[in-house]
Amino acid sequence: MFSLSPEEWTAVGVSLKVALVATAVSLPIGIFTAFALARWRFFGKTLLDGIVHLPLVLPPVVTGYVLLLSFGRHAPLGAFLADHFGIVFAFRWTGAALASGVMGFPLMVRAIRLSIDAVDRRLEAAAGTLGAHPLWVFLVVTLPLALPGVLVGAILCFAKALGEFGATITFVSNIPGQTQTISAAIYTLTQVPNGDVGALRLTLISVTIALTALVASEVLQRWTSKQYHPIE
Amino acid sequence: MILVDVSLKFRSFELAVAFSSEGGVVALFGPSGSGKSLTLNLIAGLARPDQGRICLNDQTLVDTQAGIFVKSYRRRVGFVFQDAQLFPHLSVRRNLMFGRWFSRRGERAIDFDSVVATLGIEHLLERSPSHLSGGEKQRVAIGRALLSDPQVLLMDEPLAALDLERKLEILPLIENVRDEFKVPIIYVSHALDEVARLASKVVVLSAGRVTAIGPPGQVLGMTDDGLGYDRFERSSVLTARVEAAKSHYGLTELVHPAGRIWLSGLAGPPGRELRVVVKATDVTVATVQPTHLSVRTILGGTLASIETDEGPLATLTMTLPGGDQLVALTTRMAVQELSLRSGDQVFALIKTVALDERARTRRG
Numbered sequence: 001m002f003s004l005s006p007e008e009w010t011a012v013g014v015s016l017k018v019a020l021v022a023t024a025v026s027l028p029i030g031i032f033t034a035f036a037l038a039r040w041r042f043f044g045k046t047l048l049d050g051i052v053h054l055p056l057v058l059p060p061v062v063t064g065y066v067l068l069l070s071f072g073r074h075a076p077l078g079a080f081l082a083d084h085f086g087i088v089f090a091f092r093w094t095g096a097a098l099a100s101g102v103m104g105f106p107l108m109v110r111a112i113r114l115s116i117d118a119v120d121r122r123l124e125a126a127a128g129t130l131g132a133h134p135l136w137v138f139l140v141v142t143l144p145l146a147l148p149g150v151l152v153g154a155i156l157c158f159a160k161a162l163g164e165f166g167a168t169i170t171f172v173s174n175i176p177g178q179t180q181t182i183s184a185a186i187y188t189l190t191q192v193p194n195g196d197v198g199a200l201r202l203t204l205i206s207v208t209i210a211l212t213a214l215v216a217s218e219v220l221q222r223w224t225s226k227q228y229h230p231i232e
Numbered sequence: 233m234i235l236v237d238v239s240l241k242f243r244s245f246e247l248a249v250a251f252s253s254e255g256g257v258v259a260l261f262g263p264s265g266s267g268k269s270l271t272l273n274l275i276a277g278l279a280r281p282d283q284g285r286i287c288l289n290d291q292t293l294v295d296t297q298a299g300i301f302v303k304s305y306r307r308r309v310g311f312v313f314q315d316a317q318l319f320p321h322l323s324v325r326r327n328l329m330f331g332r333w334f335s336r337r338g339e340r341a342i343d344f345d346s347v348v349a350t351l352g353i354e355h356l357l358e359r360s361p362s363h364l365s366g367g368e369k370q371r372v373a374i375g376r377a378l379l380s381d382p383q384v385l386l387m388d389e390p391l392a393a394l395d396l397e398r399k400l401e402i403l404p405l406i407e408n409v410r411d412e413f414k415v416p417i418i419y420v421s422h423a424l425d426e427v428a429r430l431a432s433k434v435v436v437l438s439a440g441r442v443t444a445i446g447p448p449g450q451v452l453g454m455t456d457d458g459l460g461y462d463r464f465e466r467s468s469v470l471t472a473r474v475e476a477a478k479s480h481y482g483l484t485e486l487v488h489p490a491g492r493i494w495l496s497g498l499a500g501p502p503g504r505e506l507r508v509v510v511k512a513t514d515v516t517v518a519t520v521q522p523t524h525l526s527v528r529t530i531l532g533g534t535l536a537s538i539e540t541d542e543g544p545l546a547t548l549t550m551t552l553p554g555g556d557q558l559v560a561l562t563t564r565m566a567v568q569e570l571s572l573r574s575g576d577q578v579f580a581l582i583k584t585v586a587l588d589e590r591a592r593t594r595r596g
Binding site: 126132133145 | 380466
């Protein structure tokens with residue numbers, strides 16, 4: 001009962017790969033976006049804020065379909081990336097990573113933005129008067145102080161990416177070994193006779209990964225806040 | 233050499249300030265909302281003036297006509313905030329070294345060890361800022377600003393958040409910093425005792441305008457300082473030199489061009505220059521030199537102005553030899569009965585017990 005079939009192991013592997021890559025790639029973009037939304041005033045800020053949050057409120061299937069329309073093999077953006085950079089999203093695990101990254105992005109940006117908002121701007125001003133260029137101020141003052149929020153954002157994005165189903169299956173379908181994640185595999189197993197045991201096993205795996213991520217985030221958060229207040 | 237001539241309009245507040253500094257401590261003095269801190273932010277590049285110029289040594293930091301605005305991080309000004317603003321994620325040592333990472337090697341004139349020694353913070357170096365008291369934080373903040381090798385140190389009410397005891401602990405440290413590292417300081421405060429003690433030049437601000445500029449003895453306590461203090465807050469500042477300590481009586485004798493000032497307590501070696509803060513309510517005025525009184529401090533001077541209104545009180549301003557202004561509060565009746573007039577030679581009597589061993593510090 002507790003030994004996974006090779007297909008199930010593959011689904012676990014695909015899920016982890018997809019979620020990790022989605023989180024890692026969207027993290028720098030997320031930090032930049034969060035910083036821009038928290039600190040800068042620019043034309044179209046509200047629009048950017050809206051676009052970032054769109055995947056949170058749109059039906060995932062719609063997001064997946066929009067991705068298919070823009071990054072599909074024959075879509076303009078997809079063709080451009082494939083021809084010039086050799087990056088193909090359609091029906092590849094990279095597409096699954098893109099879809100789950102897009103879905104996790106608003107959660108990530110929200111968490112990071114909140115923590116950047118909480119950083120006292122006069123600390124940044126102090127760093128500036130001490131001769132630090134704004135980029136350095138960001139790297140050595142703002143980012144370290146916002147680190148707990150950055151970690152929370154990354155974990156949320158990872159968890160969302162791990163469980164993503166609707167956008168992924170719409171965009172890159174459900175191909176075992178390529179785009180079939182745990183969620184898609186569970187869905188498939190529930191559709192076939194005698195698939196219940198496998199679905200249950202994957203569900204347990206899913207719960208374990210999610211719990212591990214939560215505990216890891218808790219530990220990391222404690223560790224970072226200890227850096228600032230060694231006693232409290 | 234610092235030159236400031238700026239104006240700025242922000243909502244209903246208008247600031248128009250011009251002054252210069254030739255070194256030493258220049259104090260921007262005035263009530264809250266007078267534009268002191270804003271002026272400091274303009275010098276630091278944390279705010280932008282609508283119009284004007286700011287020059288620091290041979291560099292133009294701001295010139296609105298020429299379109300010059302040097303960014304804050306290129307100005308090399310050390311800013312000390314009222315609430316220290318230490319980086320909470322860095323140790324005291326790293327806070328102190330912060331400015332070093334960004335200064336060029338050739339510009340490092342100020343030595344780490346001597347700053348740490350002057351401020352007495354050796355034992356704090358490995359601590360986290362969250363484990364420091366308010367006074368300790370402020371000392372580290374001063375050290376941090378100093379170690380960025382600034383061309384000017386800007387201090388924004390650095391002692392306002394501290395209790396009197398901490399304040400009296402840090403004031404001499406600021407004096408030491410001033411004397412040892414020769415960095416010009418612009419010091420913002422609404423506390424007369426701090427300004428009297430530290431400043432060589434005072435710029436009095438009121439509602440965004442400069443109302444007086446000059447040495448502390450001449451401008452502090454002036455009637456038009458716009459501070460709106462109640463009468464128990466009015467004080468003037470006398471600059472005097474320690475003559476001798478009468479340790480037998482526990483008194484210190486000071487010499488002022490207008491006469492001798494007796495201070496309770498011992499206030500340093502002979503020759504040391506002190507500024508004595510005298511409350512206007514502690515001064516009695518006489519038209520003849522009195523004798524047979526317990527008062528030891530009697531200063532002769534000229535009555536410069538008498539201000540009265542419908543109320544019972546009168547404010548007398550005396551000009552003392554040497555240029556210091558002394559303010560005395562008395563009653564309209566006394567002015568009438570002594571028939572005091574501007575230009576009269578008068579004597580100011582100050583009770584020694586009103587000047588306590590904190591010497592240069594106003595009580596309370």
